[in-house]
Amino acid sequence: MNRPMLSALLNTKPLLVTVGLSASVLLTGCKSEQNAEQTAPVVRPAFTETVTSQAVADLYFNGVVQSSNRADLSFRTSGRLDELLVKQGDKVSKGQVIAKLDSVDAEITLNAAKNELANTYTEYKRALQLYNGKQAISKSQLDEIELRYQQSESKLKDAQRRLDDTTLRAPFNGIVSRKLVDNYTQIQSNEAIVSIHDLNQLEVVIQVPERIMAQPNGTRKVLASSPLFPGRTFDLSVKTFETEPDPAARTYSVTLKFEDTQQVTLLPGMTVRVFSISTEQESGMITVPLSAISPDNLGNQYVWVVDENNTIQRRVIETGSMVGDRVQVISMLNAGEKIITAGTLGLSEGLEVRPMTTKAAK
Numbered sequence: 001m002n003r004p005m006l007s008a009l010l011n012t013k014p015l016l017v018t019v020g021l022s023a024s025v026l027l028t029g030c031k032s033e034q035n036a037e038q039t040a041p042v043v044r045p046a047f048t049e050t051v052t053s054q055a056v057a058d059l060y061f062n063g064v065v066q067s068s069n070r071a072d073l074s075f076r077t078s079g080r081l082d083e084l085l086v087k088q089g090d091k092v093s094k095g096q097v098i099a100k101l102d103s104v105d106a107e108i109t110l111n112a113a114k115n116e117l118a119n120t121y122t123e124y125k126r127a128l129q130l131y132n133g134k135q136a137i138s139k140s141q142l143d144e145i146e147l148r149y150q151q152s153e154s155k156l157k158d159a160q161r162r163l164d165d166t167t168l169r170a171p172f173n174g175i176v177s178r179k180l181v182d183n184y185t186q187i188q189s190n191e192a193i194v195s196i197h198d199l200n201q202l203e204v205v206i207q208v209p210e211r212i213m214a215q216p217n218g219t220r221k222v223l224a225s226s227p228l229f230p231g232r233t234f235d236l237s238v239k240t241f242e243t244e245p246d247p248a249a250r251t252y253s254v255t256l257k258f259e260d261t262q263q264v265t266l267l268p269g270m271t272v273r274v275f276s277i278s279t280e281q282e283s284g285m286i287t288v289p290l291s292a293i294s295p296d297n298l299g300n301q302y303v304w305v306v307d308e309n310n311t312i313q314r315r316v317i318e319t320g321s322m323v324g325d326r327v328q329v330i331s332m333l334n335a336g337e338k339i340i341t342a343g344t345l346g347l348s349e350g351l352e353v354r355p356m357t358t359k360a361a362k
Contacts, residue, residue, distance in 0.1 A: 046353040061206040069198035101166040113159040124149040207251035209321030287326040
């Protein structure tokens with residue numbers, strides 16, 4: 001090896017050592033940054049709500065307006081629909097003809113029954129004269145003729161009823177809400193033809209928790225509001241209520257009737273919010289959003305409670321009835337405590353969270 005090449009090789013070695021040291025330092029630095037990232041605590045954002053005790057008057061219940069008088073009208077007999085005399089939205093009066101079936105066969109049967117009755121009546125009248133006069137016929141013969149006469153009377157009544165059944169009439173004053181068939185179609189007995197509602201007698205059914213049912217009424221006034229009529233309220237009064245709760249929901253079904261709906265048109269199917277106002281002091285109840293509650297494998301219900309250090313603990317609670325879109329909490333949760341209201345999947349004991357406050361719904 002000549003001297004210039006040897007000199008070049010000797011000059012290269014320090015460069016290689018320097019490059020190796022630099023790479024080692026860089027790799028060490030990257031590992032340190034990765035370790036720092038792995039050991040840094042992750043603070044998870046979470047929607048929270050501060051638990052409050054609500055008065056009964058602050059609670060509301062959603063319900064759907066319905067008519068206390070409503071009916072799906074149908075024929076008692078089968079046949080072809082010849083005339084449908086109403087359309088959706090028509091007002092009808094009690095006794096008004098709604099629809100007619102083809103009545104030709106029924107009319108023929110009725111006429112035949114009338115003729116048969118006339119003949120048997122004449123026969124019975126003559127037989128009665130014979131028996132009462134010279135007793136030209138026996139008592140058993142008279143009884144047989146009388147039986148035929150009575151059977152003819154029954155046939156006539158049945159034929160008249162069959163003819164009447166081909167005409168459908170409104171059972172009360174109301175409005176046609178739905179038309180379910182068209183003219184000239186074959187109708188089966190008890191098949192719904194139209195639906196009618198009485199708009200002068202409206203009501204709403206709500207499900208009330210047992211704790212509220214157990215409280216005295218006091219001076220509480222019940223009202224309803226609708227988003228369709230902002231700023232308006234409707235007076236309600238209790239019509240009926242169940243005395244046995246639903247076995248699963250532990251709620252009582254309460255039917256409330258509207259006192260006056262003449263000035264504003266409420267229709268069956270509209271959603272209203274039912275609430276109460278009171279001048280008396282009422283005991284409160286704790287409710288939480290349904291989304292805040294999770295089940296465990298033992299059948300318990302629990303929520304995640306956030307402490308003053310923003311760490312969470314799981315707490316089993318005793319739940320009651322549904323109140324609107326919220327759930328009544330009977331025990332194990334106090335007013336002023338903070339709970340997680342959404343995104344509870346994947347949470348664990350001692351996890352630190354960053355609270356994002358949501359406004360409690362009343």
